[in-house]
Amino acid sequence: MNYPESREYLKELLKVGSIYGLETMGELLKRLGDPQRNLRFVHIAGTNGKGSVLSYLTSVLSEAGYCTGSYTSPALFSYRERYRVNNVDIKKEEFAACLTEVAEAAEHMRAEKGHGPTCFEVETAVALLYFSKKHCDLVVLETGMGGSLDATNIVDTTVVAVLTSIGMDHMEYLGSTLGEIAAQKAGILKPGAIAVSAVQSPEAAAVIQAAAADKGCSLRFVQEKALKLRSSSLKEQHFDYGPWNDITIHLAGTYQPNNAALALEAILALRRQGFQISDEQVRSGMAHTEWKGRFTPISEKPMVILDGAHNEAAAIELKKSIELYFKGRRIFYMMGVFRDKEYEKIISCTAPLASYIVTVQTPKNPRALPAAELKQAVERVNPSVEAADSIAMGVQQLFRRMEPEDVLIVFGSLSFLEEAEKCVKAAMDGRA
The missing domain is CATH 3.40.1190.10 (Mur-like, catalytic domain)
Incomplete structure (x- = not known):
């Protein structure tokens, strides 16, 4: 082969x-x-x-x-x-x-x-x-x-x-x-x-x-x-x-x-x-240790962070990191999760910190929770949320709302971080 x-x-x-x-x-x-x-x-x-x-x-x-x-x-x-x-x-x-x-x-x-x-x-x-x-x-x-x-x-x-x-x-x-x-x-x-x-x-x-x-x-x-x-x-x-x-x-x-x-x-x-x-x-x-996808910055203006938090314990640590590094700044999320995770606990821990949230469906995985269902779950904690038809569209929706000093956190599953990074970089190139 x-x-x-x-x-x-x-x-x-x-x-x-x-x-x-x-x-x-x-x-x-x-x-x-x-x-x-x-x-x-x-x-x-x-x-x-x-x-x-x-x-x-x-x-x-x-x-x-x-x-x-x-x-x-x-x-x-x-x-x-x-x-x-x-x-x-x-x-x-x-x-x-x-x-x-x-x-x-x-x-x-x-x-x-x-x-x-x-x-x-x-x-x-x-x-x-x-x-x-x-x-x-x-x-x-x-x-x-x-x-x-x-x-x-x-x-x-x-x-x-x-x-x-x-x-x-x-x-x-x-x-x-x-x-x-x-x-x-x-x-x-x-x-x-x-x-x-x-x-x-x-x-x-x-x-x-x-x-x-x-x-x-x-x-x-x-x-x-x-x-x-x-x-x-x-x-x-x-x-x-x-x-x-x-x-x-x-x-x-x-x-x-x-x-x-x-x-x-x-x-x-x-x-x-x-x-x-x-x-x-x-x-x-x-x-010299490197490990992408763990509270990893990929852009500075706006600041974009990729994080693999996909369960309650990781979400608690994500919240602590946001509060430590970005106190006083507006926070935006892109979230995608698997259906079999305790995503309600992830939401209750992290959603109150966000000014706006876009939900996406993680691609090419039968365990993925549809963006619309995730949006409904987020709405119970934070009404400032919309569902995106794709990761690329989600990035565009977020960037239209964000200022250079704002912060975008992409998290919820490791499985879509690669595509999210590509979409963020494409959107940044389009802005240049």
């Missing part, structure tokens, strides 16, 4: 049902020679912050000279960004070659057993095969959803397990309480690994502690008292944490120092596992 054919193959797999569990994933990898056995992993699960923590870690590890793979989902701006080595996307021909190999094994399984792997299982197998071929020293692996039965949890050579902030999300799959969801996330803990966790609710923390004890993992939580913010702006933030003074990061958002502190705890754990990472490499790696 070439690259377009490989992408088309994956689209067809989206129509295929799944069998719950790790058996299919294990069988697929066995047919590929178990490439994951050649690798060591930092495995990350949680509700919010996984991508940011992964980015800090891959940047620091690359700075320290390790060949570092990273696997994330979903893609934001390019499909191939999900598979990276030392922060460089997989090449089209590399992806096509790996997928061809995985697809051959998958189709043999389907012919023999009457069923085969899902799209995400195939994608995860492609990642593990690719990283094995690249001889990665370490792979930073982000779960797709949950932990225990996520396809990524087939790996058993985890050196550090990282649990980011756990909140209410994907309840139809993971459970209806924080404890149940935390139990699923803590399924990534493995004997011999060191576990590190963000600050959690008491309910989630108790479950994580029990899981660590059961697996024989040492466990350390981020120490809130050790995190001291020195300064915060849209361009950079400075903070102290543990043995490090005046760490600089260039990711905005009130939540980023906490994500960075969790990454630093993971780095301390990696040192305990024998990885050589100097303080200077830590500082440089943290300062």
Whole structure:
């Protein structure tokens, strides 16, 4: 297969049902020679912050000279960004070659057993095969959803397990309480690994502690008292944490120092596992970390921010960031959400801050909530709202109302940020 054919193959797999569990994933990898056995992993699960923590870690590890793979989902701006080595996307021909190999094994399984792997299982197998071929020293692996039965949890050579902030999300799959969801996330803990966790609710923390004890993992939580913010702006933030003074990061958002502190705890754990990472490499790696779509400015006049907030916990942090950075300025929103998210809670948290809101339907996803339905939900909190027929039209509607000093926040789902950025830039070019 070439690259377009490989992408088309994956689209067809989206129509295929799944069998719950790790058996299919294990069988697929066995047919590929178990490439994951050649690798060591930092495995990350949680509700919010996984991508940011992964980015800090891959940047620091690359700075320290390790060949570092990273696997994330979903893609934001390019499909191939999900598979990276030392922060460089997989090449089209590399992806096509790996997928061809995985697809051959998958189709043999389907012919023999009457069923085969899902799209995400195939994608995860492609990642593990690719990283094995690249001889990665370490792979930073982000779960797709949950932990225990996520396809990524087939790996058993985890050196550090990282649990980011756990909140209410994907309840139809993971459970209806924080404890149940935390139990699923803590399924990534493995004997011999060191576990590190963000600050959690008491309910989630108790479950994580029990899981660590059961697996024989040492466990350390981020120490809130050790995190001291020195300064915060849209361009950079400075903070102290543990043995490090005046760490600089260039990711905005009130939540980023906490994500960075969790990454630093993971780095301390990696040192305990024998990885050589100097303080200077830590500082440089943290300062050079980039991660788009997390309170990311893409324009200054007017200020336009892209943010992936898509659940209540993320919306609370988004609200804090707006209040910190844009006090006294008029705020405009473009919102698009999935139907299966608790979008009413996102609205109740964020909508009161806005002077005007435009709702859109996130494109090319059957889970997308129609713009008109989202408008009706927003109206109950803030009547200054209209629905747009497309993202491009929504940007035009907003820009007609906005002054140069106003602020536009685009949020509600990661899935439409790429198109929103393109539409904003096209509209800005049209204004010039």
